[in-house]
Amino acid sequence: MAGEDRVILNAKNIIKKYPSFTLDIDDFSLDGDVYFLLGPNGAGKTTLLRILSGLERVYKGEVHFKGKEIINGRKPFNGGIYPELSYFPSAPILWNESVKENVSYGLKLRKLPGHIINEKVIEISDKLQISHLLKKSARELSSGENQIVALARMLVLEPELLFLDEPTANLDVKKTVLLEETLLEYQKSKNAAIFWATHNLFQAKRLAEFIFFIWDGRIIEKGEVEVFFKRPRTTELKAFLQGKFY
Ligand SMILES: Nc1ncnc2c1ncn2[C@@H]1O[C@H](COP(=O)(O)OP(=O)(O)O)[C@@H](O)[C@H]1O
Ligand SMILES: [Mg+2]
Structure with a gap:
């Protein structure tokens, strides 16, 4: 809950090197709030989110999730095995099955009883207005429907920490609002934490509680949303807020 002293994720000195790009992130912590990672294309948003979700190796660094070490640069890669953490991309891939199978898949893996699975699938489908799609094959969906079904597939598993990587990039206004409202609610x-990457400063302004500004692989500015937009300090953020480097 906002205001409660509850660190969910803590990252220390993360370094990732590509031939022509280095991500270098100092300490930061997330608790049960809505955080935005704002920055232009190529700043390193996807790389950071994928690292924190356990999908990408690091050169150096440590990540703790609820006090448990989940990433350590010196240890072998462990990737993507933490059910409390979810990574959601801008174009998620559904399995080539019915929508219902897609949404219930993770619950089946958790071996929940059939009637509980059904209840949960019905509840999330009502909320996301996809009940009429449940019998369809995932291949028949529009890209917007695909995105909302993937959102249902993720939320039905009740993750505590959600890494959202430009999740509305391919959505129209109506579906963008549906996705935004559903996620905030x-x-x-659930008192969950959201870490939401975008290059869209209007979306960050609309939804964020706290913003990290990433620029060329580094977080160069951060703050509560009001202060962040009212009093930018760096020339890079000032320029970005004026619509340059978009
Ligand atoms: N697998 C990769 N191999 C080499 N370079 C990569 C790879 N993935 C990303 N990069 C580079 O890292 C930088 C940051 O990319 P990315 O994290 O996708 O930025 P963003 O999500 O902010 O647009 C870019 O310069 C990109 O070309
Ligand atoms: Mg990206």
Whole structure:
């Protein structure tokens, strides 16, 4: 809950090197709030989110999730095995099955009883207005429907920490609003944490509680949303807010 002293994720000195790009992130912590990672294309948003979700190796660094070490630069890669953490991309891939199979898949893996699975699938489908799609094959969906079904597939598993990587990039306004409202409501009701990457400063302004500004692989500015937009300090953020480097 906002205001509660509850660190969910803590990252220390993360370094990742590509031939022509280095991500270098100092300490930061997330608790049960809505955080935005704002920055232009190529700043390193996807790389950072994938690292924190356990999908990408690091050169150096440590990440703790609820006090447990989940990433350590010296240890072998462990990737993507933490059910409390979810990574959601801008173009998620559904399995070549029915929508219902897609949404219930993770619950089946968790070996929940059939009637509980059904209840959960019905509840999330109502909320996301996809009940009429449940019998369809995932291949028949529009890209917007695909995105919302993937959102249902993720939320039905009730993750505590959600890494959202430009999740509305391919959505129209109506579906963008549906996704945004659903996620904010979910975050509040579950006391979850959201770490949401975007290059869209209007979306960050609209939804964020706290913003990290990433620029060329480094977080160069951060703050509560009001202060962040009112009093930018760096020339890079000032320029970005004026619509340059978009
Ligand atoms: N697998 C990779 N191999 C080499 N370079 C990569 C790879 N993935 C990303 N990069 C580079 O890292 C930089 C940051 O990319 P990315 O994290 O996708 O930025 P963003 O999500 O902010 O647009 C870019 O310069 C990109 O070309
Ligand atoms: Mg990206």
